[in-house]
Amino acid sequence: MTAFKQLDTPLVLIDLDKVESNLKAAQDAADRAGIALRPHIKTHKLPRFAHRQVALGAVGITVQKLGEAEVMADAGLDDLLLTFNIVGEKKRARLKALHDRVTIRVVADSAETVAGLAETFADPHRPLGVFVECDTGMGRCGVQSGNEALALARLIGTAPGLAFAGLMTYPAAKKYREAAKWLSDAKALFDQASIPVPVITTGGTPDIWHMSEAGIATEYRPGTYIYMDRSQVAAGAATFEQCALTVLATVVSRPTEGRAIIDAGSKTLTSDLLGLEGYGHVLDYPEAKIVGLSEEHGTLDVSGCRDKPKVGDVVRIVPNHCCPVSNLFDTVTLVRGDEVVEVVEVAARGRVD
Amino acid sequence: MTAFKQLDTPLVLIDLDKVESNLKAAQDAADRAGIALRPHIKTHKLPRFAHRQVALGAVGITVQKLGEAEVMADAGLDDLLLTFNIVGEKKRARLKALHDRVTIRVVADSAETVAGLAETFADPHRPLGVFVECDTGMGRCGVQSGNEALALARLIGTAPGLAFAGLMTYPAAKKYREAAKWLSDAKALFDQASIPVPVITTGGTPDIWHMSEAGIATEYRPGTYIYMDRSQVAAGAATFEQCALTVLATVVSRPTEGRAIIDAGSKTLTSDLLGLEGYGHVLDYPEAKIVGLSEEHGTLDVSGCRDKPKVGDVVRIVPNHCCPVSNLFDTVTLVRGDEVVEVVEVAARGRVD
Structure with a gap:
């Protein structure tokens, strides 16, 4: 994840190639049906x-x-x-x-x-x-x-x-x-x-x-x-590789051997569980469990990880539910693979009325 | 709640008298301590x-x-x-x-x-x-x-x-x-x-x-x-009367005798449970239970309410957790009792980085 080391976390990355592929797959399926x-x-x-x-x-x-x-x-x-x-x-x-x-x-x-x-x-x-x-x-x-x-x-x-x-x-x-x-x-x-x-x-x-x-x-x-998300992976509708929206977060604390704290909490990942355990899937450390969220802290149980994240490491997370996540951010960062393409305003963010 | 009938829901009301009273009570307690x-x-x-x-x-x-x-x-x-x-x-x-x-x-x-x-x-x-x-x-x-x-x-x-x-x-x-x-x-x-x-x-x-x-x-x-909120009431730190932040919502559907749907879901109230049952306290219908949230719908069990809300009724809700709620809105509406004072921008909303 060093490719995004220069970005200020937490932020939302949207992979344009995955978006395109997800859109086409659904349109194709609709056409076939x-x-x-x-x-x-x-x-x-x-x-x-x-x-x-x-x-x-x-x-x-x-x-x-x-x-x-x-x-x-x-x-x-x-x-x-x-x-x-x-x-x-x-x-x-x-x-x-x-x-x-x-x-x-x-x-x-x-x-x-x-x-x-x-x-x-x-x-x-x-x-x-x-x-x-x-x-x-x-x-x-x-x-x-x-x-x-x-x-x-x-x-x-x-x-x-x-x-x-x-x-x-x-x-x-x-x-x-x-x-x-x-x-x-x-x-x-x-x-x-x-x-x-x-x-x-x-x-x-x-x-x-x-x-x-x-x-x-x-x-x-x-x-x-x-975008797809962890709940859709759990439902069998997608794989993690197809998830276009990820949250980039930084490990800010390693208070114990088994615990890591990231700078993404419920004001980034939301408290949506959708029947799942934990608040997201850490792509870089798939054995890590996001066991708790405060507003600006995420608590990871990393006891099951062979290589454990260090303070300063940047990780990418597939959230449980992508829709409310993009609703929390004024902007999202469009990428293609490891390359940043553009930062765009989420035009209809917060338009709940 | 007819006083706020003219407002477009969902929105966040902040009662200035309650804010002032809450701020003073805490400062007094600190001074005494x-x-x-x-x-x-x-x-x-x-x-x-x-x-x-x-x-x-x-x-x-x-x-x-x-x-x-x-x-x-x-x-x-x-x-x-x-x-x-x-x-x-x-x-x-x-x-x-x-x-x-x-x-x-x-x-x-x-x-x-x-x-x-x-x-x-x-x-x-x-x-x-x-x-x-x-x-x-x-x-x-x-x-x-x-x-x-x-x-x-x-x-x-x-x-x-x-x-x-x-x-x-x-x-x-x-x-x-x-x-x-x-x-x-x-x-x-x-x-x-x-x-x-x-x-x-x-x-x-x-x-x-x-x-x-x-x-x-x-x-x-x-x-x-x-502001205080439902979780603080549950913790014994406040009463519902002291809660300064409420969400104004409209009943948009009454599909069954026991069910009412409001126009406030997880993009308004958040999915924060904080150990509580249900997603908020409906001041006007205290027997109602907010049993489920989708992004823009709240599902209320109103079977325990003697008088039941009708389509078009406006209700006020004390959310479980007020902090992430004000983070979801570009503006909050300041009121004193039933009078609207001013609509203000939530200046530091979404500043998660």
Whole structure:
């Protein structure tokens, strides 16, 4: 890791070759499966990568918050799916302003959300596309049954300024078969009622290589796949060699034979465990365990390492969850292998509203 | 919570009256205990509050990273303790630039860190003050024994451009008695060796109301006390009424009778559990449990609530850990009770290097 010795740690490195390879692999898989790809930009928050995803064949992008949509629209992305229930006058006004300049569609899972949207969007010549969000097993947002989905789609259909866009779900990891069945059963109800379902959109990087088994879904929205991370390696969706985002950190203390302290804590790696043990994978010392994090310190158990890190050594870590990591940094450092290419601002960082 | 209905969620509210009351209570306790207060600004990252802490009687401030020190020095704070092992040429050059314009002292727990500092700081007329960091039970950085502390202090003493400043520890929560004994035993060794220990500095909000039992410590460095949070309430150091930082969030979905989804997830509340169950305390619905977080969604179990929140309702949450929450937001909204006073930039946000 001496190649990056001159950099001030902690910082986030993004390997451009790995990004390109990850993007292409997913687009290829989508093409083979005959499914449209609509990548989620919450992971990278960088317009340049969103443009690259579209250039490679994505039909548009997915965003999670209005703030992300605004940044991406400003950067010239013009086909956005906002997979969030937009509630409240202020937010609807921002959505309206976006709808006036780009193609943006949203989701709803309740009559309240639909009623709010119907209040703000009233132009039958330029209706807002609204998907019905379906809870196919994740236990988060979403209508609970196909009948509820149908009822909500009908409600959307009664609003002159809204148009039913289809069904949207974020399935629980490894539950893509259950999600496919849920959507298929729901679609049957729509068919019986002669209500067209223009798009059925699903997602999730953990099951990205099962896109062809996504049943009747017509669109897939993966996010993490651009960078990959330790949780995706654990899920079998990637190898550590494919992980494009790494955290560069310095060993600042070796208080005991078995302990090393690095200058990356929860304000760098986040406390996300995602069911894993430890807070990341140290590429240079794979036997090391990141056993604890304070805000600015990471505590490593290095007792299992044959060669142990020394004070001043620089290490590279694959975090458990890459998405919130890039959200903590104002900039990321783009590299190709051992060469620094450019430092770029994370344009949509912190746009949580 | 209708008072804040017009605000766009999620956002961070800081109640100025509670801040003032928390700051005064700690300064009063320090004065009564005859111990100097050196608040840690990692919690608020706001120069205005640092200045207020000094105006109320603090001897200076504590920072955790060089980036925080730079922001605070730029804002006119001129007595800083940087409680981190500064390692690497680039970081030492930044430390030197700070030392040239303000009073800044650092810590070291190894011969390597001291050797690096001795290389950069060589002026005997303006030596850099260096504390020996002691591991009194936290299991993070720090020398492991009084004898190691003495040896490292001697090493610091041999460097013309360094001056031994004293002993520093961050004790484990609720282990202040063990920490006091550790420091007392170490001090005895220094006394035997006739090496003066100018300052003995300890800290931690969980035990802030035991400052008078901090033994031979001459200085206390609390951070969280300015805002307080759910973990401090659990530790018995505060009540929910004293918590100055709250997260304002909107209920965006009520998919089932027992479930509510808010627009604040791990990118707002963080995944910090700190040994607690759930990810925060909902002030308006104290029986609600924040059982899960995705990046932008919070999942509440509201089955225990008599009155249940509706889609569009705005709620206020005391997070488990306030420090990383204010680090996620570009701005915080200062309020007094129900009145918005000002929106301010979190100046040292994300300064992790």
